[in-house]
Amino acid sequence: MERYDLRTEPSGRKRLAVPYRGARLLRHPMYTKGTAFTQEERVSLGLEGLLPHSVTTLEQQSRRVYASIQRKTDPLEKYIGLAALQDRNEYLFYRVLIDHIQEFLPIVYTPTVGRACQEFSHIFRRARGLWITPEHRGQIADVLKNAPFEDIRLIVVTDNERILGLGDQGVGGMGIPIGKLALYTAAAGIPPWQTLPISLDVGTDNMDLLDDEFYLGWRAPRLRGPEYDSLVEEFVQAVKRVFPRALLQWEDFKKLNAFRLLDRYRKTLPSFNDDIQGTAAVGVAALLAGSRATGIPLRQQRVLFFGSGAAGIGIGRLVRETLRGEGLEGEALTTATAHLDLQGLLMDDDPMLDPVQRAFAWPAELADRMGLVPDRRRDLEAVIRAYQPTVLIGVSASPGAFTEGAIREMARHTVRPLVLALSNPTSKAEAKPEDILAWSEGRALVATGSPSDAVTFEGRVHRIGQGNNVFIFPGVGLGALVSEAREVTDGMFAAAARQLAREVRDDDLEAGSLFPSTARIRDITAHVAEAVVREARDSGVANRPLEDGLIPGVLAEAIWNPTSYLPSDPAPLRPAGTEASMPIFV
Ligand SMILES: NC(=O)c1ccc[n+]([C@@H]2O[C@H](COP(=O)([O-])OP(=O)(O)OC[C@H]3O[C@@H](n4cnc5c(N)ncnc54)[C@H](O)[C@@H]3O)[C@@H](O)[C@H]2O)c1
Numbered sequence: 001m002e003r004y005d006l007r008t009e010p011s012g013r014k015r016l017a018v019p020y021r022g023a024r025l026l027r028h029p030m031y032t033k034g035t036a037f038t039q040e041e042r043v044s045l046g047l048e049g050l051l052p053h054s055v056t057t058l059e060q061q062s063r064r065v066y067a068s069i070q071r072k073t074d075p076l077e078k079y080i081g082l083a084a085l086q087d088r089n090e091y092l093f094y095r096v097l098i099d100h101i102q103e104f105l106p107i108v109y110t111p112t113v114g115r116a117c118q119e120f121s122h123i124f125r126r127a128r129g130l131w132i133t134p135e136h137r138g139q140i141a142d143v144l145k146n147a148p149f150e151d152i153r154l155i156v157v158t159d160n161e162r163i164l165g166l167g168d169q170g171v172g173g174m175g176i177p178i179g180k181l182a183l184y185t186a187a188a189g190i191p192p193w194q195t196l197p198i199s200l201d202v203g204t205d206n207m208d209l210l211d212d213e214f215y216l217g218w219r220a221p222r223l224r225g226p227e228y229d230s231l232v233e234e235f236v237q238a239v240k241r242v243f244p245r246a247l248l249q250w251e252d253f254k255k256l257n258a259f260r261l262l263d264r265y266r267k268t269l270p271s272f273n274d275d276i277q278g279t280a281a282v283g284v285a286a287l288l289a290g291s292r293a294t295g296i297p298l299r300q301q302r303v304l305f306f307g308s309g310a311a312g313i314g315i316g317r318l319v320r321e322t323l324r325g326e327g328l329e330g331e332a333l334t335t336a337t338a339h340l341d342l343q344g345l346l347m348d349d350d351p352m353l354d355p356v357q358r359a360f361a362w363p364a365e366l367a368d369r370m371g372l373v374p375d376r377r378r379d380l381e382a383v384i385r386a387y388q389p390t391v392l393i394g395v396s397a398s399p400g401a402f403t404e405g406a407i408r409e410m411a412r413h414t415v416r417p418l419v420l421a422l423s424n425p426t427s428k429a430e431a432k433p434e435d436i437l438a439w440s441e442g443r444a445l446v447a448t449g450s451p452s453d454a455v456t457f458e459g460r461v462h463r464i465g466q467g468n469n470v471f472i473f474p475g476v477g478l479g480a481l482v483s484e485a486r487e488v489t490d491g492m493f494a495a496a497a498r499q500l501a502r503e504v505r506d507d508d509l510e511a512g513s514l515f516p517s518t519a520r521i522r523d524i525t526a527h528v529a530e531a532v533v534r535e536a537r538d539s540g541v542a543n544r545p546l547e548d549g550l551i552p553g554v555l556a557e558a559i560w561n562p563t564s565y566l567p568s569d570p571a572p573l574r575p576a577g578t579e580a581s582m583p584i585f586v
């Protein structure tokens with residue numbers, strides 16, 4: 001009780017952690033307890049008469065809300081119900097989300113969040129986070145200062161151009177940073193008042209949105225070129241100035257901007273691109289766990305990528321680094337991965353190659369020698385027949401791309417093919433798990449980016465793992481924050497990948513799943529964070545290097561857990577927990 005009300009400032013002054021009273025307090029999503037305010041609190045905080053008489057516990061509130069969400073049948077209605085709860089009472093929202101993480105993951109995250117982004121301007125109720133438009137040029141720092149909390153440690157920012165596999169969603173893309181940050185809190189225990197979702201609303205080229213009378217965004221074609229770059233530059237500098245301790249996550253930028261901004265800013269401030277680097281760790285974890293299931297050593301795996309964008313090239317880079325670490329080099333390293341995009345197999349005589357794709361293009365002579373002559377290199381089935389991959393990774397947002405012929409060809413030359421249809425949301429997946437299992441006679445180890453139900457094939461139940469960066473970014477972010485990392489390195493993602501692979505148990509693999517259950521996300525995230533803290537220390541980027549023995553305790557202290565309305569003990573990640581604009585000193 002006392003801790004909820006009073007906090008001691010570093011100066012020694014007492015500061016009221018609840019900066020409001022009465023109706024204002026009751027309505028404030030971060031400070032309200034709703035019907036859980038005790039009779040004493042109701043008296044002392046000016047709440048008398050504002051609530052029905054009975055006092056409930058957080059646990060009772062959680063059960064009541066869960067039942068009301070359960071009553072809704074449409075997933076989008078559940079999303080709206082949970083978003084409204086988040087806007088009403090954040091403690092309760094996180095309690096419900098954590099208590100039912102596996103059930104609500106497909107609601108606050110892929111696939112339903114995709115629909116919420118598409119419908120954003122139609123289902124809009126209350127604004128969350130910050131929107132920055134080109135009209136804010138010159139004053140972005142002031143806009144950042146309007147954030148509802150002062151000590152922001154974690155920002156997820158998007159420019160909305162590649163929202164999942166759904167393309168340019170304009171202002172609606174904000175659903176993604178909001179969803180990612182909800183998972184940061186639910187999985188990694190980052191206190192919600194330290195997080196900030198941001199939309200760089202630079203317009204949209206989605207004509208349907210521009211023509212929609214309800215569209216809420218900056219109604220203009222996308223800003224591009226030097227004007228875009230200078231706006232992003234001002235944004236990054238403003239973040240550094242206003243939130244000097246913040247970690248920045250770039251999310252759902254389109255391919256070339258994704259790589260450019262990552263490279264340009266990764267040493268300017270602690271930052272990473274989730275679609276490139278987070279996804280990479282997911283892919284490598286699948287390979288490591290898959291090797292255990294198939295018995296094929298890592299260095300003998302051949303990985304075929306369908307789609308060579310942010311995710312495909314991101315995974316390719318970390319796979320290549322991992323294989324280099326296994327001693328592969330030269331042509332063996334080149335041919336360990338093969339990359340397809342719209343033009344077919346990436347080859348070095350192709351003038352159309354993106355700069356980032358070039359590193360993975362095979363010499364044309366090699367492709368010829370491998371039987372991938374130009375007219376066959378665009379046909380997935382023919383490529384599989386010639387290349388004989390052990391792993392097929394779909395990151396193309398091209399539904400149906402994994403055809404029956406392609407999967408049968410996979411299963412013809414390898415006993416247990418790994419087939420990862422990672423594109424989100426479900427409607428964009430390269431194939432359906434039940435088809436992959438049927439076409440591979442039940443032998444494939446299947447993963448999908450969005451959650452999939454288990455598949456029964458010839459009497460055997462196959463669990464489908466969710467190959468999603470949700471297993472990575474919360475732990476990387478928490479680890480980077482706790483170790484006060486100056487930079488988020490590729491080594492930290494490699495460490496996260498190895499840890500995630502360790503979290504895949506033998507019984508997961510026996511059930512056909514390349515990933516652990518999302519029900520374990522909180523534990524897994526803590527372990528991933530531990531590995532990241534160690535790696536940050538060992539690679540010399542940690543401002544707060546921690547000895548092994550100390551790490552679990554420091555992490556446990558940092559993790560916010562809404563088990564009751566009492567804020568957890570002061571921890572390295574904790575701010576004052578109060579709003580800058582409204583301090584009340586007593
Ligand atoms: N599961 C995860 O954790 C995860 C993480 C990141 C991205 N993704 C998903 O992966 C998909 C791609 O994301 P991205 O960031 O790489 O996008 P991107 O736009 O950067 O890359 C997609 C690439 O696929 C290529 N492509 C499209 N259709 C193709 C086809 N028919 N044949 C061959 N290539 C084709 C495009 O040309 C492009 O290069 C999205 O659906 C996204 O939701 C999943």
Ligand SMILES: O=C(O)C[C@H](O)C(=O)O
Nearest residue numbers: 110164252275424468469
């Ligand atoms: O958002 C997700 O579910 C994963 C990934 O970041 C994506 O863009 O698809």
Ligand SMILES: [Mn+2]
Nearest residue numbers: 251252274275
């Ligand atoms: Mn993403």
